[in-house]
Amino acid sequence: MTQQPHRAVVGTDQPRVDGRLKVTGKARYAADHGPAEGVDGIVHAVLVESSIGRGRITGIDTRAAENLPGVLRVIHHGNAPRLPYRDNPFPDSINPPGERLRAFQDDLVRFFGEPVGVVVATTLEVARHAARLVEVTYDVELPVVDLSRAPADEPETYARGDADTAWEAAEVHLEMTYRMSRNHHNAMEPHAIIARWQGERLTVWDKTQWVADPRNELAAVFGIPREAVRCLSPFVGGAFGNGGRTWVHSAIAALAAREVRRPVKLVLTRRQQYFTAGFRPGYEYTMRVGSDRRGRITAMVHDVRGESSRYERHSDDLSIGRMLYAIPHVRQAVRHVPLDISTPTWMRGPGWSSAAYTIESALDELAHELEIDPIELRMRNEPTQDPATGQPFSTRRLRECYDVGAREFGWHRRNPTPGVARDGDWLIGMGMAAGAYMTERAAAQAHVRLDANGTAVVQSATSDIGPGTHTSMTQVAADALGLPMGAVEFRLGDTALPPAPIQALAWTMASVGSAVQDACDRLRRRAIALAVDDERSPLHGVDPDDVAVERGRMHARDDPSRGETYRQLLARNNRPFLGLTGSYNPEESRFSMYAYSAIFAEVAVDARLGLVRVRRMLGVFDAGRIINPRLADSQALGGMIGGISQALLEHTVTDHRDGRIVNANLADYLVPVNADIPDMRAIYVDSVDDKADPIGVKGLGEIVIVGVAPAVANAVFNATGRRIRDLPITPEALLGL
Amino acid sequence: MFPFSYTNASSLQEALDHGQRGGRYIAGGTTLVDLMRETVERPDELVDISGLPLTEITMTPRGGLRIGALARMADVAAEPKVRNTYPVISQALELSASAQLRNMATIGGNIMQRTRCAYFRDVSADCNKRLPGSGCAALHGYNRTHAILGTSESCVCTHPSDLAVALAALEAVVHLVGPDGERDVALTDFLLLPGGTPHREHAVRPGELIAAVEIPAHPRPLRSGYLKVRDRQSYEFALTSAAVALHIRGGVIRAAKVAAGGVGTVPWKLTAVEDHLIGRRRSPQLWSAAADLATEGARPLDHNRFKIDLLKRTVERQLLIVGGTE
Ligand SMILES: Cc1cc2nc3c(=O)[nH]c(=O)nc-3n(C[C@H](O)[C@H](O)[C@H](O)COP(=O)(O)OP(=O)(O)OC[C@H]3O[C@@H](n4cnc5c(N)ncnc54)[C@H](O)[C@@H]3O)c2cc1C
């Protein structure tokens, strides 16, 4: 196979190709669409949400709302048509097992804030006001929303060896229970959708991480063929997992559009984001660790209780507990606790970051108990092959991450005795933690078209929820085609394009990137073949393997003066374009493939006032090839900020009396402000992983948060000698009050 | 938002006329508009007073400091007269809200701002302040940020203003103008304890507006400062705060003005702390002993017991910061 001579732009620092569009407000997010896309006469839908946590609707008085001029319709379970709601299970969707929440199909209220009606009006203001005027009466039941008190399902269990016995028998055994609060994604862009019917065809502009999901789900809801639904989502203002599933509001918008026979726009308010768009479930996580005196861990037992809804069963993947360390005896029992809450969903580093918090906190506790340096303890338990599967690693450079991190962070300056390093009123501490996240890949396709003017358009139905997919795919395509980035345009976010997997699991670069590379490699080869076969081409007769392309010009490797441009080739052959579809179809790998992190944090704690300040943070990542260091940094810094936030601030508060989310707004649900964020740095160990995928990447978007919260918590312990086992770490916990 | 009419008042008299007929004053609009969007507030008429000439910051002939009600938070904080004489005011302002908000928000609006109690802001919750007689969802609900001082069975929310804490410490007076003329009310009398009527928050009579606040002349120069403790480092209301102003001569405290925020249903003047300080020699022990008196009468709720110790420590720390040690 011909390889391009070098990667001209892959691996280099490149600004976002869509940066200018974004900062000038020209990038069009879901709710921005309208007449420019031929969608005229949009009307506005506003949800009415339940004000009880569980029960039945006994009456809905819509008169006041309907009397407002401009109100077109108020739809609720009493007047909504019954919808087909065909099954739409995984893998065509990411709907978890269970009965999904339906748009006004019954009178049940399952959780606080469940949509019980929708008002459609000609203006947003009228729709909002009318929604307030809808009077709903209920038969109220007592909701159960307290994770710590509610009964759990039967556990899902993983076991190797006999962990319970080994733990009992261990020279040193620890048992701790950690609690993690529920977290909401709080992406900057709210959920938004515009739905338009043309006969039996539905088009939606939806905020989504995967355009196929709204298509498949809405086709199932309305009982129409998938081909009748098109979903577009050219830009997404952050998602962190909450744009994965197609939530009930999308079906409501499509239903409303069908009822009023007009295109309908529905944007969730910030408050409504907390009700029906998923969240990271809260956990109660009991961890037992057994080791010998020298720090060889013999047993680890995870007993986990996690929040789920009653109508669906959301499971996070906690399998980091099986693969991070060479532990012979491991048992994990994960129990879901069905509550009267809406269904949780994936949130950045799903499961892995939650489980890493407990594992990495427990390792720190063990290190302290054994008086072994935390890095040394980890080194002593570093496996040589995958502890769960026995497979060899594709690449695992965690030791290198520790070494580089320790050196760059100045780990040797850490005082192992907690509570003694001081700076004025502040106690100073350092902590570290490791993390891992699986390298997943999925089938993907991409189409490339090289036009007669020498520019190329590459397309795939992937998303760009923020990592910079527009840019990174442009880089891959440009190198494979031998074009400058400016001559390549990458289009995404449209079900009319070749299929791509959900943008999640940090697998887009590996999956879509490999398809893009395949398409562009093949197109380049096709152009070269055309040239070497063409008697009129200066390249006539050259071995195709000896032709390279640079800046749109094909040339003989040994004689760069001999060649011609794509443009010349296509013009002479009267070809308006060359086009083809490339694909990537990953096979089951015989390797253990993961991305890894080592996170280092330094905190200052004012123990009298209970204040924690993260002073410095360093993340060292083993994530395979880095396509674009600038984009990688925005992932890494964003992920680490998310982890600091998880450690110190984020906490969705539920009122146990009625299931109300008390802090459903960004004033009361705390996320960090600039002042909370310290000097941060990311380092990527040099590690192209050729076994993982054709691009050599291992995925970066998820690993960047895994290990951050425990690094902070461990630093707090080192600073104060106080082990806080609940996230977030609050002033009152630090004060012991 | 419920429909409303809007009048841009071009003179004080015009504003007062509308105010008397039930119009609601709007200045910077940074909090009233939010509350209207949430339909917590449903005024029929807004009377925009932001163009009225009530923005001056002046020294009064008697040596006090008078701040016009429509002066912006940012401008007041930066004003040298304020910064030099009463740093506690500049600091309280600069630790409030965000730069953007401070550029819009006014002093009068800051004092008049309503509670941040989440149940007050959620119209589907019971709240005696919003709907008298409906109950207080916070009393046995999630009340981590609520008050421990001045509460009643009817309402346990805090007054959220930082500025008002500094003003309470300095014994500021509120100048009101109304249809019946002008009058002065001490800030600590102006903001009302909830008692059985939490919907009555201040001593404003129908049609009255705040024209200015005045910090009276203090015979002895004060050194002062404000400490705010909160979960994140900016853009958040106080869990606890302390405004401290002291005059110390020869190591002995001659004047002490202390108030606390984040803990009271109104800005909490700590007279017991002040009394304990006067005439005593500064020392870490004194700061600690005085701060212990800060929580006299405190009644914690389910989730805010920590505020008792945190308040003492906040006051102690700020006494130390302002008063120092020998
Ligand atoms: C996100 C956020 C964070 C904040 N954080 C803080 C904080 O940390 N600390 C803090 O102290 N504050 C904080 N605030 C509150 C902020 O300081 C107030 O919103 C602001 O001071 C109000 O001033 P305004 O001029 O905008 O008032 P408006 O919104 O115009 O009015 C507020 C109220 O005052 C009345 N009013 C206004 N002027 C007068 C007058 N002259 N006479 C009589 N009545 C009048 C209005 O009728 C209305 O009821 C925060 C606000 C927000 C939105």
Ligand code: SF4
């Ligand atoms: S504390 Fe006051 S404002 Fe909050 S719910 Fe109770 S009555 Fe309403």
